[in-house]
Amino acid sequence: MTGSSLKSGIGTRVLAPTMTDVAKRAGVSTMTVSRALRDGASIARETRDRIMQAVEDLGYVLDQSAGSLSSKRTGFVAALVPSINNSNFADTARGLTDALQGSGLQLLLSYTDYSVENEESLIESMLRRRPEGIVVTGGRHTARGRKLLENCSIPVIETWDLPSSPVNHVVGFSNAEASATLVRHLHAKGYRRIAFIGGTTNRDTRGADRRSGYESAMRDLGLTESRVMSFGTPPISMKQGGEAIVRLLEQWPDVEAAICVSDLSAFGALMECQRRGWKVPERIALAGFGDFEISGTCYPAITTVGVHCYDIGNSAGKLLLRAIEGERNKMPIAAETIITDYEVIAREST
Amino acid sequence: MTGSSLKSGIGTRVLAPTMTDVAKRAGVSTMTVSRALRDGASIARETRDRIMQAVEDLGYVLDQSAGSLSSKRTGFVAALVPSINNSNFADTARGLTDALQGSGLQLLLSYTDYSVENEESLIESMLRRRPEGIVVTGGRHTARGRKLLENCSIPVIETWDLPSSPVNHVVGFSNAEASATLVRHLHAKGYRRIAFIGGTTNRDTRGADRRSGYESAMRDLGLTESRVMSFGTPPISMKQGGEAIVRLLEQWPDVEAAICVSDLSAFGALMECQRRGWKVPERIALAGFGDFEISGTCYPAITTVGVHCYDIGNSAGKLLLRAIEGERNKMPIAAETIITDYEVIAREST
């Protein structure tokens, strides 16, 4: 008999109990145990109690990987975000988790570190585990990553962006347009010599989109001289934001306002200004992106673009549930694009 | 024949290809395919190429859940952190990921929202998927959660704490002792009327430990009047830190220094002071905990306790690898406790 029993000392460990062990102990078949451990199945109260007791006695834990092999349901969805150390994406993850709550689906989260190569390998290792749906951040992938997504035959959602040719579903917004809106807001407030601070590469595609949105908005407003300060590998840190603002004002001392690629770099810039006694917004106005908690708390509070991170995740989660439901009923839903809201939040820094 | 083929339109989707499909196409047995897809197995170069071509043609992705059923290796470890929107835990996750890099083990991350009840259900759903190891945050669990961990017969690591009776391995430090060290540091600098700002409940056990460390250190120093301002549900936000400092100074206007349960609340308190024109550290000195990026960047920079978050994760990851190796060789390693370092980082705010 394969036994239960646990660490009774080094080396004496026995195999974990299986459903067969539980069935034997409860005097029923494994099928009955299987039914007892899920709900909805018809089973006598007394039998279920006996089984539960056996489960308890043996310390049995269902082996879902075995179960999903026959049921074809793994009960999880995969989500890839660039970074978990970023409250924007953390909020999206939270929105996803909340949407999945009670659906029987679990979220398995991983982070790409803003690298599409990492993303590719994560997509593959996630798909190996047969998730029922997958949520990725952004619309840029490696060729192979994209192919994996296209061929995986489960619902795919790209978030935080509006890819020009989506793989499948999309929940996001135009970072370029949001950035342009911020430029127009500053312009309306009277600022003309507006600069942009961001990272040196396009690794952070949303950051790159924000820069291009800035550039096109400046052109549209007839402000031909665009001032882009690129500094540091994305995502740029608070500290790098501080260094960037110094360089910016060295290079273009006449700049009146600077838009930073994110609130974090804007905050770094703001603190550096305070350190140097440069008044914000009098000497230089500062704006960020993302409405992180910090930008509403700091003094002066930072003008930013509020993107609805939680909603992105939550909408993606709900859409995913519908899509997975569709798959299960063999009635796949058509690809959808959900565009989420954003708004300029004017604060003291501009 | 079970086919490959993908979205050719709604409803016409076919089942994902299996290893059998690949084997047929390459004219070999499934066993040979299985060998080709792993490394180390002896296989003819030409055969492998043919198989890889078939894999490519069909868009085949290995089904690991099927594989791990027979091999008894799922190739992943589970990690539970209180929150992902907290750079301390994000750093720990990063340390873990890095340690696991190249080991063939993948990290599956989930967050408990600082709730031991959530933790319990996450432990169970993780264990259902048969991870090869599990890392949890803290030493407090529900009774059932603890039992699950004790009986799961895989290596368990509790982090960020030094539980009095650990389940198995531990990688952490004493939050109480670290907090006490900070109190002594402030005392040495001449501060006497030192307060503590934290949340209203013990939900955040590490926060609670820091408070008790503060209290015992104060007693030890002969400073009998301890001033604890509890405000907000843990983890307390920046904003709540701001409100708490105001209440603190209302209640005890003579307070000279305040230790906040984390850098985030300390930052909130600092900004509120600036808003109100209260000079830091002249009117009130502020210290935090955790050495978040923000406390080194803000102005004035915040004195804090640097805990080696990344190292906690990294050490836990390395320990886990050794432990899993031990399990695989049927030579389980003995329970270890690794105590990580911390230090007071004195900055401008005190």
Place this chain on the structure above:
DNA sequence: TATGCATATGTTATCGATAACAGCGCAGCG
């Protein structure tokens, strides 16, 4: 009493891979 149906449980086949062992061909060697 016979019929029908719902409830409760068991039996058998199967999910998709891998472990363990077996077999085949060929090179090297005595």
Place this chain on the structure above:
DNA sequence: CGCTGCGCTGTTATCGATAACATATGCATA
């Protein structure tokens, strides 16, 4: 020439659960 050993590939059994179908029992209804 036959034996040994290695490199490569195939066969069979199996991992632990669930789907699908079969069976048994009890009760209501005609």
